[in-house]
Amino acid sequence: MIGWYKYLPVANCGRENRALRDWLNESGSLTARLKTIGAFRVQVLRQYLQHANADECVALGVSARTPCWVREVVLFCDDRPVIFAHTVLAAKPRGVLGRWFARLGNRSLGSLLFAHPGFRRGSLSFARIDARHPLHALALVALDLQANAGFLSRRCAHRFRAQAVLVTEVFSPVLGEPQYRARSENNR
Numbered sequence: 001m002i003g004w005y006k007y008l009p010v011a012n013c014g015r016e017n018r019a020l021r022d023w024l025n026e027s028g029s030l031t032a033r034l035k036t037i038g039a040f041r042v043q044v045l046r047q048y049l050q051h052a053n054a055d056e057c058v059a060l061g062v063s064a065r066t067p068c069w070v071r072e073v074v075l076f077c078d079d080r081p082v083i084f085a086h087t088v089l090a091a092k093p094r095g096v097l098g099r100w101f102a103r104l105g106n107r108s109l110g111s112l113l114f115a116h117p118g119f120r121r122g123s124l125s126f127a128r129i130d131a132r133h134p135l136h137a138l139a140l141v142a143l144d145l146q147a148n149a150g151f152l153s154r155r156c157a158h159r160f161r162a163q164a165v166l167v168t169e170v171f172s173p174v175l176g177e178p179q180y181r182a183r184s185e186n187n188r
């Protein structure tokens with residue numbers, strides 16, 4: 001199983017990916033940040049009911065048999081896929097979060113999580129997702145890449161009343177390119 005860390009180890013970044021550290025450590029909404037640097041859009045890939053991955057079950061505190069809603073989207077900036085997001089919400093207990101989740105459509109979950117005062121954001125965890133993790137192959141396709149030894153990723157649980165949603169964000173290496181760094185720094 002891939003290890004998730006409370007702090008992003010520099011050794012896991014690799015020289016070429018150190019520029020992504022600022023994105024990984026973003027304390028606010030990635031959606032809001034992307035909107036400041038270019039044309040933003042969300043593409044929903046899938047939303048379906050299934051069991052969470054083993055590491056997600058641990059993070060959410062649910063058993064491996066718990067049915068969960070899974071939502072997979074790609075965040076685009078200037079028509080380039082930059083972040084693959086994989087979100088998991090236990091199907092029970094039912095509540096308002098499940099209804100909101102079902103009606104998101106092509107809106108980003110971040111636009112809800114950071115706008116509603118009832119959400120409590122947990123701490124970020126970081127990992128380098130490689131071919132051993134089930135999200136690696138999905139991220140390759142979603143981010144339109146032919147190969148990648150490992151993606152820098154983060155995840156966080158957001159709680160609303162009795163429900164928790166776990167959001168894993170897998171970052172494309174293109175966010176480390178100079179035009180994204182400079183544009184992002186100029187808009188902060």
